[in-house]
Structures are given as structure tokens and as C-alpha cells.
Amino acid sequence: MNTIDTMSVNAIRVLSADAIQKAKSGHPGLPLGSAPAAYELWMNHMNHNPADPQWANRDRFILSGGHGSMLLYSLLHLFGYGDLSKEDLMNFRQLGSKTAGHPEYGHTVGVEATTGPLGAGMGMAVGMAAAEAHLAAIFNKENYPVVDHYTYVLGGDGCMMEGISSEAFSLAGTLGLSKLIVLYDSNRISIEGSTDIAFTENVQERMAAFGFQTLDVADGNNLEEIGKAIEEAKADTTRPSFITIHTQIGYGCPAKQGKASAHGEPLGEENIEAMKDFLGWPSKEPFYVPQEVYDHYAKAAEEKAEVEAAWNVMFAAYCQEYPEMEALWNQYYGGTDELAKVLMEDESFWANSEKAEATRNLSGKVINKLKDRMPNLIGGSADLAPSNKTHMNDEADFSKADYAGRNMHFGVRELAMTAIGNGMMLHGGLRTYVSTFFVFSDYTKPMARLSALMKLPLTFVFTHDSIGVGEDGPTHEPIEQLAMFRAMPNFHVFRPCDATETAAAWYSAVTSKTTPTALVLSRQNLAPMPGSCKDTLKGGYVIDDCEGTPDLILIASGSEVELSVKAKEILAAEGRKVRVVSMPCMDLFEEQSAEYKESVLPKAVRKRVAVEALSDFGWGKYVGLDGACVTMTGFGASGPAAQLFEHFGFTAEHVAEVARSL
């Protein structure tokens, strides 16, 4: 029974258990239970090349149950990825090690996505499969399937309980993403005990209802059965597939298997010894792996390298036969430096509008300026495109019938939309935007955090940015959302005041390399501001100044910039020297030099008023202990927008009054 396959599976179990034991922290349950499925997949089905983890046409694998990170690290180590050495495994969960507690994209070679928040990987996998379908539709030519790979994702009961997976899978079924293959590690154990306490639904039936082919592997230790299911999944070319693999959590550890206690703590040294006995492991020495097992993995890695080599040959021929496609490929995959240069020099891109217009409209116009310059721009809305103004004119819908379409319809699924956007960016080759009302950015938050953590320059188009929403009332009026995003590391949130600032926000978004960007846009018309300019890219700048040192500074964003300029006029007529600072992006302003910041907001000027029709939270940094805020102090209300602004004190006279009181 101890074939090389069994040994190779057990190597994953042993390394996982030993690393978690040494770290005194971690989650052995999933790696032990899922080792056979992961092994069978990586060894016999997945196209991947440990020597070139960035190969564009590799099959993708996401470990959605990110707590089982040692499963992934063990595989990466055994296959020889990125020199993930035995020492790295021994440093599991230690500060600065390559083997962080949960898999981190960009931190460890071979990790395709940061996971941990359950369900996230399911959404990202749908995004990767969508990206593959789109790029295949764009690039593939007869005899040249240059984009042709599967996306595999492995997750457990927790991933299936999270609503994001229902959202994402419903869309995947609608889109018929047949190269998405989900492996569901069904061990029926959650942290609080048997899943019977909270999760008795028929998962297979749910997935069938979403439009998936559903397959069942009764014995999660049976490699043949697992392999057969994966082949059946690949054979279905119209539907995504969902394979339920019945496993035992912590399999191999007699004292813990099948129990909730196997989930999230080290097995204990004695239990690990018993496990090694149970598995017939040849040594009790921690981290011991027989050379024959390493040899077996190494041989597979060599064979897999040949698959890429064959693809490279094909790709070279493709480039020769279709030089225009090679150029396009380079445009898709080649970064944004050239785009940045062209846009920066195109004055028409930066021109202000001639009349008052909603920044959501202006954003829609920018999207339609960008779409031809950025053929790899793709995106859409969570069923609000007509309101969000995100539609690319004359472009098709991305659908089962036409994966080349660039207008995506995510349905009313903000959270999955964001995960899908992340997955598309992770895939490579595309620049993606997602969109909804700003108040519903709340739903996107858990996945927007992953965008920031993974350093993915995903773009968020959030319209209806304040009480300017009007009649829809407080459920639809954002208040604290700007603060929520401003507080998040590595995230740029812009609230532009006019066409030029909106263009700048888009420029920043589409040329960003490692930071996601949100555009927060008005529903109502905003007047073009004479002073708005490319300094928007500095996050904050003087948009309207007085002569000499100001007595007072008004700081505002978006719709409140015009209001502040009007307030300034009232105050100036009274002989006060007032500066108006436009602060479209606090995050970028914070990144500027101390000198620049001082030039905009001289420390000596203590009379400062922040004006923004959202929460005051966070403005203290700029107004200090001597300033004031004209902001929202509670939720909004339902009524015509103009009345709401007046009702809540957003009038030039009230701003002037507050300024005078300082």
C-alpha cells in the first residue's frame, strides 16, 4: 500500500504537521484531510512549471481555505518552487519568513492569491476563470490556443457557508465558465463542531442549481477516484464543475481525525508520532522526507517544464504568424508606463468641462476615452451601470455567448464582484474596474481590503457619493465610507470636484502599479473649478488662494470645493485672507514631502475649516485642535438633494459663519 504516491501524499501530511508543531500555531486539519486531492491535482492534472511560476498559461490553483497554508507550502516545497526550502517550512509563521500564517500573494513564489477570509478564494477563482475566458477569446487563433488553462480552487465548509461563494458561483454558472473547477473538501467539521449545527443544506443541489456539473468523490483518500472526477470536470466544456470530496479532517492522526480540535491547533508531539506510525512513515525525525519522494516530485517537475516548453514553441510560432497579436499581447501584459506618458501629454484628457456636470458622467466619458487606448480595460457594475455610468460604448457584453465582450454584468453582488475583479487582476493581462453606489462600498470592503493587501491596482467606481443622493434617503447616503477607505493602508480614494480632477483620478487609477484606487463620484452636477489641475495627483493642493499668508484655510473635496470657494468669496469681501485647498485624495497627500504639505497647509495657520458632506472622522489631522469641520454628524435623510445640503448646513453662508467663529 505504501506506493510512491501514498508516500508522496503523506509527505505533505508530515511536513504540515511538523511545521505547525514547530510554530506552535497553525491549522493541520485541512492539509491532512486534503493532501490526496491536492497531490493528485498538482501531480497528474495541473499544468504548472515550478521553474517558471509566472508562465502565463499555467493552470491556476487557489487555496480558498487559506488557513490550510501548510498544504500549499508543502506542495511548493516538494515540487521545488522558488527554493522554498525545508528551513522555510521550519520557519512557518515566524516574522519575516516566506511561510506566513496564511498564503500571501507577492510574498511567496507560487502563491496565486492571498487567502484566509473564507470564501474569498472562490470569488477570485471565478475572476481568474473569467479572465482566462476573455483573454482566450481575444488571443486564440486556429491551432494556437495560447490562452488555454484551468482554474482550480480548493475550499471547505466555511468557504461554502460564506455568501460570497453563492454570489460568485451563481455568476460563474450564468457565464458558463467551464474551465473553473472547484474542489470542495467536505469534512463536515467546523470550529464550533459538526456542520450539522449550522449547515445541513444539500451543497451539491445548490451547486447544480447554479449551473455547475456536480461530481462526488466518496473517499477523499482514493487518488484514482479523485483523478477520475477531475477528468470528468475537464471534459465538461459548457459548465463549471464542482467536485465534492468527502474527507476526514486531520486524517492520519488517530487522536484528532474527524474532530473539530484537528482544525486550528498543533496536533501535539505524541499525536504526530502516532500519526507517523499510522501512516507507516519511515522516520520520526521532524521534517524528514525520503529522498525517493523528493525524486518523484522532481521528475514530475521536469515533465511539467516540458509542457511549458511546448507552449513556448507554439507561442513563438504564433507571434511569427500574427505579429499584430504579439503587439497586442505586449500591450495587455506590458504594464502602463507608455500609457502614463501618452495620457500625461494629452491635454484634451485633462481639459475641464465647459458646463456643470456630475462627476459620474465625467467618469463615464473618461472610461470611453480610455477604452481604445487600453484594450485590456474590462469592467462593469453590480447591476447599476446606467447609474454608475460605467458602460463602454460600442463594446459587447461579456457573456457566455461572447467572452470577448468588455462590459461585465456582475448582478447585485458587490462582494463577489470585488473578489472577481481581484481574480482578474491576479490572472494578469487585464485592467479591471468594478462599480456600485458608494454606500454599497460597505459590501465590497472585505475584498477591497484584499486588493490593498495583495497590492492589486483594481479600480473602484463609486457613484452617488453623499447626501447628494437625495430622495433615496439614509440607506443610500454614504457618511462614514470615505473614512473607511481613507483609513485602509495602501488604498487611494479620490473624491474629485470636476472634470480635471476626475481625469486625474482615473489617470492615477489606471497607471497605479501596486495600489487600488476608488473614485467617489457625484450624482449631481458640479461646476468646473478654474483652479483644478494636475496637482490633483498630489492628493491635495491650493485651488484658490489669497494674496500673502492666509488667515484661514478652507479644505474640501468633491462637491464641497465649489461651496468653499463661494464661502471664501463671502469672507474675502469682509477683508479676510482665505485659501481654499482641494483635497481629492488624502492618501496621496500624505505621501507627499513635508515641504509640499507645509506649502499647502502652513503649520502656522491654525484657523482651518474642513468642508465635506460626509463624516468628520479623520479631518482632525488637518484642522487640528483649533479648527472646525462642516461635515455630517449623523445619517442623512430623504428629500431633494438641494434641500438636504441646506438642511445639513452645507451653504456658503454657514461655512463662512463657522470660519468666522474660529
Add this chain to the structure above:
Amino acid sequence: MNTIDTMSVNAIRVLSADAIQKAKSGHPGLPLGSAPAAYELWMNHMNHNPADPQWANRDRFILSGGHGSMLLYSLLHLFGYGDLSKEDLMNFRQLGSKTAGHPEYGHTVGVEATTGPLGAGMGMAVGMAAAEAHLAAIFNKENYPVVDHYTYVLGGDGCMMEGISSEAFSLAGTLGLSKLIVLYDSNRISIEGSTDIAFTENVQERMAAFGFQTLDVADGNNLEEIGKAIEEAKADTTRPSFITIHTQIGYGCPAKQGKASAHGEPLGEENIEAMKDFLGWPSKEPFYVPQEVYDHYAKAAEEKAEVEAAWNVMFAAYCQEYPEMEALWNQYYGGTDELAKVLMEDESFWANSEKAEATRNLSGKVINKLKDRMPNLIGGSADLAPSNKTHMNDEADFSKADYAGRNMHFGVRELAMTAIGNGMMLHGGLRTYVSTFFVFSDYTKPMARLSALMKLPLTFVFTHDSIGVGEDGPTHEPIEQLAMFRAMPNFHVFRPCDATETAAAWYSAVTSKTTPTALVLSRQNLAPMPGSCKDTLKGGYVIDDCEGTPDLILIASGSEVELSVKAKEILAAEGRKVRVVSMPCMDLFEEQSAEYKESVLPKAVRKRVAVEALSDFGWGKYVGLDGACVTMTGFGASGPAAQLFEHFGFTAEHVAEVARSL
């Protein structure tokens, strides 16, 4: 064909269309399409008493598709609720009117829940049904079904696309909440067009997979068919029911019906006239309703009042036969003033711990002190109870087998958990808490916002509050979440430093009348602080002072209070006069008088350092332009917690160094 029933249905359509037209804003599609289902339900099946909207045993109705608010307002008006007059309908969506854009709980009599964010109502309905099941198990006696009502919820395609509905329905199926009846208005139209673009799943099969009885009404205009389905739903006593009602969006308006354009804008005056012709409406006068229709609704209201009258008789007899149950009932439904008094006077409740202990553990002890004093306390975690320490000892699980249980198992479903918690609080009679890791509060955010907006004192137990999480790494380490909640109106977020502050946070949470409260608790042990006291209830207070006016103030929360006291000792040894302020709850501190705030943070003292192992965002309000922050400037890392604190600069020496630099 124009029976009184048809006329009564069309009255809803006409009032809705006219109100939206007058407001020049609103969503006619749902009210027109769903009018028959809502009418049939309210007229012939629902127990409700327009004369007593607070009747404890009324059937609940939630309009999950809150944009269709005019459906609800029309029904409330026609049934004579709360004097919702024709003038109120004419003021639809006007500032200060009772008829806000979306239904607002607490604002309009008869509105059971604030809705608008799609899917939210589905989650809240599950919560109401859970509350009913629990209270029935506690209170009902043979022949005295004093708690015995249905919960109805009506929503559309958008509600079914949102992941929250899958989360909530999966749990409802597991729990067998048979008195939950979902009416699904299936019109196959979303804002971006046909649902075919994003939503081709088989919804009935999904719901069956969740454990629902599924029913189908082919013609949404057929009252008899609708009524039959509702009766079948009620007849199933083991499963919740899901009724798909096939409708046409905007039915009755020939120019718009079946089109996306019927969804979210007024129909137009000409189209309304055509609609009135199509419906055979007797007058074109806006808001005209024939007296016979009013009479028909009034008669029904009278009959429904008799149902409550009969219940009142039963309840009086119940109280006579079971005086101890009457006392218990009054304890459940009677508010928290008595509890507040008792807790305030119980010094053992406030006592500090004798040794260092994690605030999550201390919170668990408080829960177990409260559980006997608050028999109506019920709650649980999203599958993290052993980590969140939320288990009530010696109390049963809330399950299909035992609805009297008080320990709830929500599964890995943070968003639905929060909506369910809201629904339970909305139901009345219960005090509910929900729990997860603080970083996953991100998932709860959209529903936590509704808690705040609806003024529901739901309690959130968020543990693992900072980089103190340690090895699980950045996906599990909250950074910006404190700022996120502090920025939200009407929400109290506490980050206590020890046992006394934890007790105070719980005291504040369970005695709060209109504000939700979050407790943000440590994973790691924290030392008891000598100065901690009931002033925690003021949000911020001097926990360790110098003699005379301080030169410098250190402000901290949670685990960083002890650190700040240590830094103070270093600085004091150098001859500096340093005050340490504990700031467990910024929100409450802001609510204090200007005098109190000045006494804690004298404006003249400009050297201030905020110390908190999370984002600096929001601290500017207290440190001003001359202070500094020792906070996180990016995401965390994976490693042992003690190493992380040192790595990121959370040492007494570093705090002292920053303080000296001012």
C-alpha cells in the same frame, strides 16, 4: 372582473404610481408587479392590527426590496395605519415626511425594518422567525400559544442575488424555521436588463437545497393562486417556505411593463393615464381612491382588530394562570432600567481581575455573569465561539431540536449573522449579541450600519483586536476597522484595557437603548490597570496622572494603555509631567460636555501622543497639529505577537522617544 379585490389591488398601483410621479423620484416597478401578492397576504392571511401596530403577536412583514416603498406605504395608508394620510403619500420622498424614499424603521408606524440594501430584509426576516421560535419555546404553554406568528418577507431578484440571502436561508433551512415564508417577486428584470445577463440559476432548486418547501405561483395577478400558496406555506410545520411569484415588473402600465425602465423612475403622466385606462380606474385625478375601496380595507382592519382582541383575552388568562410567566414576560419585554440599576450597584461586576488576562476571556466571564440576570440574552458567533469566548455555560444550543437554547451557531456567515441579530432585536423581547474576529467585522459592516440607522442596541463581540493576533498574519490583523466603526454615526465601539473596562463596555452595551455597541477585545493577556474605573462610561478618562498640569499627554486604548503607563514611567523618571488618558470609546467621549473633555485633554497641552496598534486615522482630532501617533502605518505581519509589537514600534521606549521628539 373589477371586483372589490381587483379595485383594492389597483388602488395600491395607482397610489404608488401617483406618489412617485409627484415626487419625481421613486421605483414603481415593484409596487405595480407585487400589488396582488401583497394585497392577498395583508388582506386574507396576515394577522395584524392597524390600530395597534405594536401588538406583540402580530405577523411580521418585511419589504426586502425596500425601493418598492410605495407598496408598503400604500398598504399602510389603505389599512389605516398610524394615520398615514393621503397627504403623507403626496409628500413621498420629501424632507421631513413620514414617507421616506426607502422604508425606515422607527420613522413610519407599521414599518418593521429599514430596507433598501438588497437582501438585508431576507436576513432580518430569518432573525424575526428565529426570535419567534425562541420566544414561543420559552413562553408558550398548553392552550396558550401566546407567541405564535408568521414572518413574511417579500423581495425580488436583487435580494436573491445578494449573498446574504443564501447565508441566511441556509441557516433558516438548518434551523427548520417553518413560520418563515418568503415571497419571491420574480420579474426577471434587473436594472441592467433581463436577469439572463447575470442570473440564470434555478432559484427554486437552490432554495430546496437549503431545506425550504418551494412553491410556485405562475400568475402573479391571480389572488386565488397566491392565497393557496400562502396556505400551503403555513401548512408546512417543519420547513420554511419559499413562494416564487411570477410577475411582470410595472404591471398595468402598458408602455413600461416588463421593462427595466419600469424599475426606478416615475412612469410619466401620460403613461399613468394610460395605466388608469388599462386598469379601468374610475378617475384620472391623482391619488383618487373610491370610497368603497377604503371601506373594504376598513372592514378588514376591524376584523383584524378582533384577532388581537381574542389574543388579549388569552394573554390575560395566561397571566392569571402563570403569574411567574407574566413576570418573565415583563422581564423580556420591559427594558433595561432595572438591570442598569442592579449592575451599577454590584461592585463585584466592576472589580478588576487579579492577574493579566485577555479581554476576550474577561468578556466571556461577563457574558456568563449576565446570562442569569438577563434571561432574554441570546447570541453566538459565526463559527468562532471557542475563540470569541461567547458561549453561555450550561445553556443549550438554539437548534431545530431545541428553540429554547440560547447559544446560537450562525455558521461562517458574518453578514447574515448581523442581519439576523438585527431581526431578533426588531422582533422585540430579546437582547442579542453576535460575534466574530475583529478583522471580519468588515463582513458585518453593511448590516452593522443598519443596526445604527435603525437605532437597535445590538451587541457585537469582536475579538483578536490588533496585530496581537500574531501568527495568523495580515489577513487576520485588523488595522482600519476601529476607524471604520468610529466613523459611523450612532455606533459605540469600545476597546477596553482590562476587566473593569470590559465590564463597563458590556454594561454600556446591554443597557443601551438606541445605539449598537461593539466590544473590541484582545487575544493576548492584558494586565489589570490600577486606574481603570467606571469613568470608562464617559468614553475617555485620566487613568494615570501626574501632579499639576501635564507637559505631555499619552492617549491610548486597549493593550496600549499599559504600554503608555510604562512609557510615562520612563518619561517621569526624566522629570517630565505626563498624563495617561485611557480612551476606550471615542464615540462616548465625544458625547461628553466640553468641560469634561477639557478636563481630560486640556487644550493648552499640545504635546500629545496617541498610542494604538491600529490605524492612526481619526486620532488627529486629539493629537492635533503638534502631536504624534504611535500607530500602524500599514498592514500587519505573521509572527509571534510579542515580536510583532516590538517590530512595529509598540514598546515603552519607542513611545517615550516619540514623546520626547515633540
